[in-house]
Amino acid sequence: MKRILLLSALAFVIATTSAQTGFWGLIQLPYASEALEPVISRRTIELHHGKHLAGYVETLNLLVKDTEYEGKSLEHIVRHSSGVIFNNAGQVLNHILYFQQFSPQGGGVPTGRLARAIEEQWGTFDDFREEFEKRGAALFGSGWVWLAQTADGTLIILQEPGGSNPVASGCRPILGFDVWEHAYYLDYENRRLEHLRSLWDIIDWQVVGERYARP
Numbered sequence: 001m002k003r004i005l006l007l008s009a010l011a012f013v014i015a016t017t018s019a020q021t022g023f024w025g026l027i028q029l030p031y032a033s034e035a036l037e038p039v040i041s042r043r044t045i046e047l048h049h050g051k052h053l054a055g056y057v058e059t060l061n062l063l064v065k066d067t068e069y070e071g072k073s074l075e076h077i078v079r080h081s082s083g084v085i086f087n088n089a090g091q092v093l094n095h096i097l098y099f100q101q102f103s104p105q106g107g108g109v110p111t112g113r114l115a116r117a118i119e120e121q122w123g124t125f126d127d128f129r130e131e132f133e134k135r136g137a138a139l140f141g142s143g144w145v146w147l148a149q150t151a152d153g154t155l156i157i158l159q160e161p162g163g164s165n166p167v168a169s170g171c172r173p174i175l176g177f178d179v180w181e182h183a184y185y186l187d188y189e190n191r192r193l194e195h196l197r198s199l200w201d202i203i204d205w206q207v208v209g210e211r212y213a214r215p
């Protein structure tokens, strides 16, 4: 059951791998680099996607060449590797999910099954949002805060250090905020919490809701 959940959650990631070479490519953003302003500036998007994510992709391709991980899915590598391969595979997976969950027409609140599940777990969406922001702001150093789904379907908030992703602990990633300084420092300097609070205005809840699996 857990394996089926993970495979279905991340099936779209497979599309970013070249079937011919088995190497990873850089995803294209589903919006223009300035489209998320003023929440995230054009310059931050250009650097974050074009330099940081591109760097993780390039490094991962070099690291997995001629190893047992060559040609394997990102989630497989994250679940089975360690060290620099784990961190780079995790960062590629993290950033694909991150960039694809935003839209210039985003914002508002979740709907449908995900909204009901959040309310069951946290009482109200505002209570969930406050807890999520708090966990992201409190994470020491670089990492991620995730809304994730356990193998039995329960929603949880996870703090993931460095390049880790919820799939490392058998969970399904639903919504992830990047708290590495490269995600916000140009726009918000050291005001991480202010940045996290602003991200709700660009969340594409349709994309995020589709990641949620029926328990």
Ligand SMILES: [Fe+2]
Binding pocket: 048, 052, 095, 178, 180, 182, 183
């Ligand atoms: Fe990042």
